[in-house]
Amino acid sequence: MTESSPFSVIHSDGSEIRLLVLLPSEKDAPIHCRLETASLSSNPDYDVLSYAWSCPSKYEEITLDDTPFRVPEPLAAVLRRLRLRSKPRRVWIDAVCIIQQDHAEKEQQVLLLPRIYSQARRVYVWLGESTIGTRTAGAPVLEQSLGVPQGSPRLSIVQEALLAKYLIFICGPEKLTWESMGRALKASSKKLEEGEMQSFAEIFCLISRLRQRRSDGQGILSPFELLYKSRRLECENPRDRIYGFLGLAPSVLEAGVVPTYDTSVSTAQVYTDFARKMIQHSERLDILNCVREWRGSGVTVATTANEMDGLPSWAPNWAGRTANDPEPLLDWSDVSSRYCAGRLMEARIKQNEDPKTLVLNGIRFDEVAELGIPWHPEVDIPPPSRNGIEALEQWEALALAAPLSCPYGGDAGRKAALWRTYIADFAGDRSAPKHHSAFMECWYGRASWPYGFSSPADIELHDARPRNLFRVVKDALSLTRHGRTEYTTYARRAYAACAHRRLLVSKRGYIGLAPWNAQPGDVVAVLYGGSTPFLFRPGSTPGVYSLVGECFVYGIMAGEALAWEHAIAAAREFRIV
Incomplete structure (x- = not known):
């Protein structure tokens, strides 16, 4: 025209x-x-x-x-x-x-x-x-x-x-x-x-x-x-990635988001304003769970030159993704989130003059001490077990090394915590799943099915080690007869949770899953209004951080950090840039 x-x-x-x-x-x-x-x-x-x-x-x-x-x-x-x-x-x-x-x-x-x-x-x-x-x-x-x-x-x-x-x-x-x-x-x-x-x-x-x-x-x-x-x-115009859903998501309109195509307003400003308004409207931090590392090489959805200059670390880049983006920990289809690490309290953005700085309150719970090798699967197919996968095998050795302190009650509790970390287990459910021991043996490759089968649905348990022969064979037979579909669900869950992430071990001995770009020294924080914990990287100025991404930490996904005996002393203001 x-x-x-x-x-x-x-x-x-x-x-x-x-x-x-x-x-x-x-x-x-x-x-x-x-x-x-x-x-x-x-x-x-x-x-x-x-x-x-x-x-x-x-x-x-x-x-x-x-x-x-x-x-x-x-x-x-x-x-x-x-x-x-x-x-x-x-x-x-x-x-x-x-x-x-x-x-x-x-x-x-x-x-x-x-x-x-x-x-x-x-x-x-x-x-x-x-x-x-x-x-x-x-x-x-x-x-x-x-x-x-x-x-x-x-x-x-x-x-x-x-x-x-x-x-x-x-x-x-x-x-x-x-x-x-x-x-x-x-x-x-x-x-x-x-x-x-x-x-x-x-x-x-x-x-x-x-x-x-x-x-x-x-x-x-x-x-x-x-x-x-x-x-x-x-999408020709990257801001339409938000505006295209205005009629499908009433909460976006209720938050006061209105379209603007004024060229004096950059797409980075549009994305930043959108993130802030959604937090203010919902008093929740679910939008932070969408943040992924997009800077540098490997971005597969291109934006115009300098289109995202100035986008703060806490605002998701809806126009950029890489092949190494992990799936969000949140299950969007749930009416209520499976996790509630900080959700017992509401997210309140504190007054701040800089629109690129997000000021929130939360608890500085821990710090990353060690990290496993990032796992970047070459194919988008859940493996039958972690056996033979270098990163996942290294995770096991790292997680089970004797820590100075263990919040899980010793070796047995730590092994269970690792298994349930592999699947980013649902919060609040402390009972072992059905066929728990057989699932563990399958996942660790001590009792699995022959390689060459295309999916966990083809399961045929074998190769039980003598010292656990009776228990494993009993569990294996039960799983073979009744648990194929259930194990398939767990294998897929392990893939979704672990792919493009790395195992973290905190200074206090907690085990969890971190983004692939996490580093030792990153802070584990439970922000008020957050469904999951988040990792923050301290800046040169005390109290100023950049958001690394969401994380799973077994033992604090159901709000336990808010009831921690040192929670009041560890509470602070996070200035996120």
Whole structure:
């Protein structure tokens, strides 16, 4: 669109939008259309068209309100696909119906997106022209949706899929609904590259789960899950990684987050302001659990040059991720968090003049004394045991070395603490899980299944050592008969908890899991309002820290630090930069 285009003024606060009216014509005839204004309050009849608006190399001239008008070739192609022969068709297209250069209009229209998508008769997602295969094969359409060759799936697909009454993917002459896309995904799972499948399958499963919850009237998941798991998706403007979910996460709007496309405000400022407002609104620190190390090499979602300069350590970078990012410890699907290290108290941000400094209260509980080797798995498949994995075997030796003091009651308690650290065990549950001893023998490789099996579901316990023969064989038989599924769950949990992390041993003898970038001397803190403990790196100024990331410390995940006898003396103000 150009600034000279004939756009009428719309009043976004009055729910007005522009619609592109495709005038009827034969398939290959020139495209004639016009713009008209409509109010969402009057329930207009229209469809939505969505596609990836990358920088086009070629344009085509159409007629808009009797005036020649240039549009990208891909847009002209899909307009021909959607045009009817006998009657006009009204379509909303954000890159056409919103003046992209008008920041004020764009900020207002973004707030209307949930209504625009949910009130449309159909939402069409254009994936491009396909020249291979047929609809029955499913793979060509799926390959296009996966971004072959156009790039990664788009961020907007999340909002489109969740809000649309009827979602249709168009790839050339092929059309697929969301449900048929799922069937195509399953049928094509062995034909597509693992990286592509992983990228699309993860977001497809997330959206499918959210769609099911919405249809069941259960609402949606945490906005932080949407933000964190959508980092792999393509997004032209990095601040839309937040604004794209305004209609899906009411708590974000309630926190006072409003879109701004003012170029004088950097994306780093937008992300920082968002993090502060979410903490102030929720009085919880769950957003800090999304912080990952992104500075340096290996960032796989690029941002514009210097776009994130000045982003403080406590504000997550939603536009940057690396292959070594660990999964969040929090389970966003839980109604209440599995951990409550500091949640018995509310997070209160203290007054501070510098917007890049976050001032919170908490307890300086401990300090990192030793760290294990970081474990960066080469494949995204849970191993059957830690046997043969150098990092995890080194963790065991480090954790079980006799400490000067042990908070777990000696060798037996320390071994149990290590096993439950491997799986980042649920807080508050002090009873041993069913088949606990057999699980330990399997995980440590003393009783496992032959290598070559593809998953823990193929378990066949063997190789019990003589000194524990009776107990292990008894447990192994019980596990083989009854516990395969349960052990599979534990193996997956161990992978999710330990991958891209390292074992920590604190000065007071506690065992836990730290981010891969942790260092000896990092402070273990329990902040008021935090579900988990956090690691902080002391700065050159006393009382000033940078956030390293979330951590798991066995023995203080259920609020025990708040009841510690030295908690009052250890309480302090953390100035986080």
